[in-house]
Every structure is written in structure tokens, then in C-alpha cells.
Amino acid sequence: MVPRLLMKNLVSLSQLNDLDNVSLAKCDQYVLDSFRRDMDEKLWRVDTLLLASAIMAGVIVGIGAYGQRYRHHRFTRLIFLGASTLFLPIISSVVSSSTVLVSSMRPLGINDLSKSSPALVALCNPAKHSVIVVTWALLVQNIMINTSVVVAVDDREGPSVGPPIELLAQGVWTLYLGITHLSEVTEDYLTYVLTVLYLLELLLFLLTVAKLVFKYYAVRKAQQSYAFGRNPRLVFGYMHQQLPLMAREHDAPPPLLVMGEETRQVEKQHHGYVFKHASSSSSLGAIGLVTIDRVWRQLGSNSMLLPAVATQRLKDVCLSFALFKLLRCRFARYELAAYSGSEYNTSNFFWSLLLKDDCEPDRVFGVIADELSFLHDYYYSSLPINYSKCWLPLLGILVSLSSLGYCIFLAVWMMIISRHSYNYQMVCNIRCHDATYLHLGILELDVIPLVLLLVFLVTAEVRDMVSHVYSDWTKVVLTCRLLNKELSPSMRKWALHILRRRRCRLMKHWDEEVGQCSVLPHLRPRRTTPLAFVVRRLLHLPDEKTEVSAAVKVSLIDALRSSRDNGEHLSNGKASLRRWGQQGERLLWACNSKSASVVILTWQIATSILEVRDQQQQGSSSLASDCHMTVATCLSRYCAYLVSLCPELLPDDDAWSKGLYEAVNKDARRALARLSSSTPDHQQLVKLLNDKSNHMVLKNGAKLGQQLVEETTIDGEETAWKLLAGFWSEMILYVAPSDNLKGHKEAIARGGELITLLWALLNHAGIISRTTSSSDDARV
Numbered sequence: 001m002v003p004r005l006l007m008k009n010l011v012s013l014s015q016l017n018d019l020d021n022v023s024l025a026k027c028d029q030y031v032l033d034s035f036r037r038d039m040d041e042k043l044w045r046v047d048t049l050l051l052a053s054a055i056m057a058g059v060i061v062g063i064g065a066y067g068q069r070y071r072h073h074r075f076t077r078l079i080f081l082g083a084s085t086l087f088l089p090i091i092s093s094v095v096s097s098s099t100v101l102v103s104s105m106r107p108l109g110i111n112d113l114s115k116s117s118p119a120l121v122a123l124c125n126p127a128k129h130s131v132i133v134v135t136w137a138l139l140v141q142n143i144m145i146n147t148s149v150v151v152a153v154d155d156r157e158g159p160s161v162g163p164p165i166e167l168l169a170q171g172v173w174t175l176y177l178g179i180t181h182l183s184e185v186t187e188d189y190l191t192y193v194l195t196v197l198y199l200l201e202l203l204l205f206l207l208t209v210a211k212l213v214f215k216y217y218a219v220r221k222a223q224q225s226y227a228f229g230r231n232p233r234l235v236f237g238y239m240h241q242q243l244p245l246m247a248r249e250h251d252a253p254p255p256l257l258v259m260g261e262e263t264r265q266v267e268k269q270h271h272g273y274v275f276k277h278a279s280s281s282s283s284l285g286a287i288g289l290v291t292i293d294r295v296w297r298q299l300g301s302n303s304m305l306l307p308a309v310a311t312q313r314l315k316d317v318c319l320s321f322a323l324f325k326l327l328r329c330r331f332a333r334y335e336l337a338a339y340s341g342s343e344y345n346t347s348n349f350f351w352s353l354l355l356k357d358d359c360e361p362d363r364v365f366g367v368i369a370d371e372l373s374f375l376h377d378y379y380y381s382s383l384p385i386n387y388s389k390c391w392l393p394l395l396g397i398l399v400s401l402s403s404l405g406y407c408i409f410l411a412v413w414m415m416i417i418s419r420h421s422y423n424y425q426m427v428c429n430i431r432c433h434d435a436t437y438l439h440l441g442i443l444e445l446d447v448i449p450l451v452l453l454l455v456f457l458v459t460a461e462v463r464d465m466v467s468h469v470y471s472d473w474t475k476v477v478l479t480c481r482l483l484n485k486e487l488s489p490s491m492r493k494w495a496l497h498i499l500r501r502r503r504c505r506l507m508k509h510w511d512e513e514v515g516q517c518s519v520l521p522h523l524r525p526r527r528t529t530p531l532a533f534v535v536r537r538l539l540h541l542p543d544e545k546t547e548v549s550a551a552v553k554v555s556l557i558d559a560l561r562s563s564r565d566n567g568e569h570l571s572n573g574k575a576s577l578r579r580w581g582q583q584g585e586r587l588l589w590a591c592n593s594k595s596a597s598v599v600i601l602t603w604q605i606a607t608s609i610l611e612v613r614d615q616q617q618q619g620s621s622s623l624a625s626d627c628h629m630t631v632a633t634c635l636s637r638y639c640a641y642l643v644s645l646c647p648e649l650l651p652d653d654d655a656w657s658k659g660l661y662e663a664v665n666k667d668a669r670r671a672l673a674r675l676s677s678s679t680p681d682h683q684q685l686v687k688l689l690n691d692k693s694n695h696m697v698l699k700n701g702a703k704l705g706q707q708l709v710e711e712t713t714i715d716g717e718e719t720a721w722k723l724l725a726g727f728w729s730e731m732i733l734y735v736a737p738s739d740n741l742k743g744h745k746e747a748i749a750r751g752g753e754l755i756t757l758l759w760a761l762l763n764h765a766g767i768i769s770r771t772t773s774s775s776d777d778a779r780v
């Protein structure tokens with residue numbers, strides 16, 4: 001009779017002498033099949049976890065290194081956190097399951113292995129399988145270190161974030177399991193084979209330790225540095241120190257800090273840190289500080305012999321870096337508003353340089369976008385802390401090269417074992433009268449997840465090296481060192497080569513696109529799959545996105561210049577309407593609401609109605625009319641997107657604004673449910689909204705839309721679209737100033753929003769509120 005199996009015991013090699021006393025039974029086929037089935041299930045479970053971990057590593061690398069704007073969306077943040085959290089239990093389960101050495105299966109009723117009794121004993125050796133598993137675990141930890149965010153900030157900006165030291169404890173435990181296992185199963189191995197196996201695990205562990213020590217040292221130095229962790233307090237005190245100097249040099253480039261703080265003598269005063277012996281611009285240069293006025297003066301002389309385009313680009317990048325430091329003060333809630341007002345020349349310089357009539361809007365947006373990019377890097381990546389010491393970037397590149405070298409070593413080893421070794425995961429020696437060997441598992445199931453991890457690690461390392469070499473951080477550092485003549489001739493040649501290169505596209509955070517939504521959904525039919533719809537909702541994404549065209553940028557800058565003629569007072573569109581005389585006066589009623597969200601939705605509905613009327617005409621419109629229409633429709637839908645998905649960036653209560661949009665949109669769907677086509681006649685649309693809708697926003701929008709159509713009939717469509725383009729440009733500038741620093745910080749984490757860019761632009765232009773300017777003692 002075939003014995004019924006009771007259990008399976010896992011036994012260490014120290015118990016083999018006891019197993020030798022067990023009388024051997026015949027190799028019963030049922031017992032063998034049960035044993036094989038049991039071991040196959042365990043191996044498949046391990047292989048599944050290995051593959052799942054490799055996929056999660058891909059998610060972490062993809063989101064952490066190449067899709068940082070999505071890392072801070074709600075759903076992807078949950079995925080990232082889940083993948084990171086699950087690694088430890090997966091590692092523990094897989095490693096412990098893969099260090100099984102001896103397995104015994106015995107009949108029912110036999111509970112004492114020391115007695116002479118029939119039993120089936122299997123000695124299983126998962127040598128290379130366990131080595132691959134331990135290597136996999138350490139590779140996972142390396143990827144986690146690469147994608148972790150380490151930040152050194154001022155206490156008033158929030159908590160600093162250190163390296164994930166818990167990964168060191170995981171690495172020590174994983175290495176212990178691997179080394180102890182190798183010492184038991186490799187007694188008969190050749191010396192060079194044993195050496196290679198030990199090196200595979202030990203070198204990777206040392207690499208893990210090196211990365212953690214590097215990040216820990218870098219963040220500690222950054223926290224103590226006046227150029228990084230303590231910088232907002234220093235900039236605040238420095239601006240107070242330089243007020244008399246700025247007042248004397250009207251319209252000249254102000255001595256805004258760029259770099260050099262970390263090596264200068266600093267003393268603490270009641271308003272923050274200040275530099276010793278810094279009473280004039282010449283004294284600042286003498287102590288090695290690099291300021292904007294010095295950058296303008298020395299780069300203007302073209303002492304570096306760079307092309308004009310490259311020189312202008314470096315001046316703009318240095319300006320962005322100086323503005324980034326001022327914006328950090330804003331996030332740390334140091335009141336710098338008084339220092340950027342018209343009494344002192346910080347904002348005057350900004351107006352005379354970037355907001356003058358002959359300055360290209362692309363340059364203005366480029367400077368502010370680079371400023372927010374610096375801010376994004378500082379708060380949401382580990383790149384900036386590597387510049388807390390001049391040699392740390394080179395050391396970081398060396399660590400990445402070492403990691404790539406290990407990846408090559410591991411890849412060569414995998415090629416060798418795939419060609420000259422067995423292709424199974426485990427060998428079990430069945431100890432019975434008919435002694436036999438069982439070959440279990442497929443080695444490729446171990447190799448494939450390992451190859452995926454190698455690819456992900458190489459990808460992360462290459463990105464880190466590219467970031468160190470071609471980022472704007474490196475360009476600012478090299479420019480300042482060249483100005484201070486701190487580089488040798490050979491290093492100077494290398495630095496000039498880097499400065500001539502354009503920034504890598506991987507380092508660009510804002511894609512110059514804006515979300516688009518419409519209150520009247522039937523007017524913009526979209527072809528989308530159910531999967532795409534679900535993904536958009538999970539990622540909190542807009543229905544569609546469109547590029548911020550040159551015409552939009554020109555219109556926004558023109559509206560900002562017009563605000564200066566209005567005493568730097570922002571208007572919710574009324575000022576632009578009044579410039580149209582009687583024609584605009586008739587539309588002012590639609591701007592009388594105290595709620596910006598109500599005004600936005602009312603005018604967005606009216607803009608949509610005029611767009612429907614324009615589509616009905618299907619005539620040949622002028623180029624100017626098309627440009628104005630592009631500006632009006634783009635900004636109107638973007639403002640509707642803000643009300644719908646980013647209400648925290650608007651002046652009204654965010655919950656109320658979101659509820660308003662949902663109520664208006666729901667009522668619009670009900671009122672327009674009987675539309676005969678997706679592009680109805682505009683008169684039919686106005687009639688349905690007037691007769692079927694219940695919400696006053698829809699009724700007012702229909703009324704305003706009818707007025708705009710009538711104005712088009714009288715004065716032509718170009719006039720109506722030009723009026724709307726001016727209105728929407730003024731409206732978005734009106735809602736841009738905000739005290740909600742948290743909301744804008746989160747928007748920067750997602751890659752940036754146009755309204756955040758305008759918020760920063762207005763801040764540097766001295767416009768920090770909707771009703772008063774900073775010169776009127778407005779405060780944040």
C-alpha cells in the first residue's frame with residue numbers, strides 16, 4: 001500500500017548524520033511525484049515573486065527617474081508607495097524560500113528521524129538559484145536607493161529627507177543569508193567558482209553601502225551649507241543688507257546671489273545670516289561671491305569666447321537660479337515682498353530686462369520655467385545635494401560607473417552559466433534504494449527577472465550620470481567657477497564644452513502643455529477607449545492637453561504689460577473690456593460676480609457658443625482672427641480645467657469651486673441631452689440652455705454667448721475673438737496671485753502648471769495680490 005504523506009520537513013545539513021541512520025525505502029513513484037509537485041509549486045511561487053518584483057522595479061524606475069511629474073499624482077503615488085513597501089516582505093519570502101538545502105518526506109506516523117524507519121530523504125541544492133535570488137534582492141535595494149529622494153531644506157520649508165537607511169539593514173540581512181548559504185552548499189566547488197559566487201554578492205552589497213554613505217554624507221553637508229539648507233535665511237539677511245546698495249544703483253542689475261555662499265564668512269544677525277565685509281559690489285566680488293550684476297558684466301564682455309546664443313543662455317540660467325533662491329524664501333515664508341518692490345530695483349530690473357517691449361515672450365517663459373525646474377529638483381530629487389561639495393558630482397559619477405561595471409560583470413556571468421551550466425534551478429538527490437536525481441525548475445525563470453533588473457539599474461545609472469553632466473545645476477556651477485577662475489586650463493576646456501551644449505530634454509519638467517476642459521461636453525466629442533478614460537480618472541488628468549502656443553505667450557505678456565499702465569493692479573477682465581469702449585461696457589455685467597469661478601464658467605460657456613458659431617460659418621478667417629481664437633479657446637478651457645481639477649490654485653474655496661463645476665456640468669449634460677448632433681446650431685444651443693437649464697451660470701453663459709454672437713455680426717468675428725483673447729489673458733493673470741504655497745508646491749511636483757509659472761512671474765514683477773502691488777505694502 002502506498003504510504004500517505006503527512007508532512008514535509010526542512011532540515012539543515014547538520015542533521016544529515018541523523019538521516020544516515022534512517023533505513024531507506026524504495027523510490028515509490030507516488031512519493032516522487034508528490035515531492036516533485038510540491039517543490040515545483042514552491043519554485044513557481046518564488047519565480048512569480050521575482051517577476052512581480054522586477055515589474056515593480058520597472059514602475060519605480062519609470063516613475064521615480066523618468067516620470068517624476070506622475071510620481072505625485074494620487075494614484076501613481078499609491079502605486080509607488082505600494083511597490084516600495086512590498087519589496088521587504090517579498091525579499092524576505094523569496095530569500096528564505098530559496099535557501100532550502102534538505103527536504104525529507106516520510107510516511108504517516110513516523111515522527112522521530114532518529115529511529116530506524118522507512119523514509120524518503122531528498123538532498124536539494126539550489127546553489128545558483130539562491131545566488132541569483134540574493135543578487136536580485138541586492139539589485140532591488142540599489143534601485144530603491146537610486147530612485148529615493150534626499151532633500152536638505154530650511155526648517156521653515158518643511159522636513160528634510162535623509163537616505164533610506166533601512167535599506168542598509170535589509171542589505172546586511174540579505175548578504176548574511178547569501179553568504180551562510182554559500183558556505184554550506186559550495187564545499188565541493190572549485191576555488192575560482194566559489195570566488196565568483198562570493199564576489200557577486202559581496203561587491204553588490206559594498207556598492208549598496210557606498211551609495212547610502214554617499215547620499216548620507218551629501219545630505220548632511222547640504223543641511224549645514226549656507227548655499228543649500230540654510231540658504232533662505234542667508235538670502236533674507238543678504239537682501240536686507242543690500243537694500244541701500246540696490247537703492248543707489250537704479251535700473252542696474254541687482255546683486256542677487258547666484259553662488260559662492262558656502263565658503264564665505266557669515267555672521268548671524270536679528271534678520272538672518274549676513275556676509276562679513278560685503279558693503280559694496282566690489283567687496284562682494286572680492287570675497288568670491290557670484291552675483292547677477294557680476295554675471296551680466298563678465299559674460300557681457302564674452303571673456304569665455306562662447307557663441308552669443310550660448311552666452312545669453314548662460315545669463316538666463318544664472319538669472320533663473322538667482323530667482324529660484326528668492327522663491328525658496330517665499331516658500332519658507334520669509335517676507336521678501338518689500339525687497340522686490342518698485343522702491344528697490346529688483347522688480348524694476350525684471351521689468352526692464354524681461355518685460356520690456358522688445359523682449360521675446362519665449363525668453364520670459366523660459367527663465368521662469370527654468371526657475372521652477374530648479375525648485376522641482378531641489379524639493380523632489382536628490383540631484384542638488386550632490387553640489388554641496390565641489391567634488392561630490394565627480395564622486396557620484398564614479399559610483400554610477402562602478403555600478404555599471406558591476407552590471408557588466410553580472411551580465412558576463414549570466415552568459416557563462418547559460419552556456420556552460422545546467423538550465424535548471426535546483427538539483428535534488430533522492431536518497432532511497434533506487435537512488436536518483438531530480439532536476440527541478442527552469443533557470444531562465446531566474447535569469448529573466450535578473451536581466452530586467454539589470455536593464456532598469458543601468459537605465460537609472462545612465463540618467464544619473466547625464467543629470468550630473470548636462471543639467472542646468474552643472475552649468476551654473478561651471479559658469480561661477482569660470483568667473484572666479486577656479487578651474488585649471490584642462491578643466492576649463494572641458495567646462496566650456498559642457499556650457500556650449502544644450503540642456504538634456506530629460507531634465508525638462510514643464511512640457512509647455514495645459515489641461516483642457518469644457519463645461520459643455522457635447523461640443524468637443526472625443527474618441528477614447530474605456531481604459532484611457534479610467535486611466536485619466538485614476539491619474540487625475542484632464543480630458544485633453546494642448547500646447548501653449550507662441551500666440552498665447554504673447555497675449556499673456558501683453559496683458560501683464562498693460563497691468564503696469566493700470567498701476568500694477570490686476571483686473572478680472574473688466575480693464576480689458578473697458579478698453580473696447582461701449583462694446584466692452586455692454587459685457588461688464590458678466591464680470592460682476594465676487595466669485596472668480598463663477599466668472600470663469602460663465603465666460604467659458606459664452607466662448608464655447610461663439611466657437612460653435614464660428615464652426616458653422618466654415619468661412620475663410622484671417623490669420624489674426626485664428627490667433628485670437630486660439631488664445632481665447634486655449635485659456636478658457638484651461639481656466640475651466642483649473643476650476644474642475646485644480647481649484648486649490650484659484651482664489652475661491654477649492655471644495656466650493658469643484659462642487660460648482662460639477663453642478664454646472666451635470667445640469668449642462670441634462671439640458672443638452674436632446675441635441676440632434678455633436679455640433680449643433682449655436683441658436684439651438686442658446687435656446688436649450690435658456691429653456692432647459694436650471695443653473696444661473698448656464699443661463700448667464702447663454703446670454704453672454706448670444707451677445708458675443710451679435711457683436712460678431714456687427715463688427716466681424718476678428719473683433720469678438722480679439723476681445724475674448726484680451727479678457728482671458730487678463731483673467732488668468734487675475735487669479736494667479738495666491739497665498740496657497742502648498743498648492744503651488746504640489747503643482748510643481750506634478751511637473752508644473754501655467755498658473756504656477758504666472759504666479760512666480762508676477763511675484764518677481766512685484767505684483768503679489770489682485771488689488772494692490774508690492775509697493776503698496778502688500779504682504780504675503
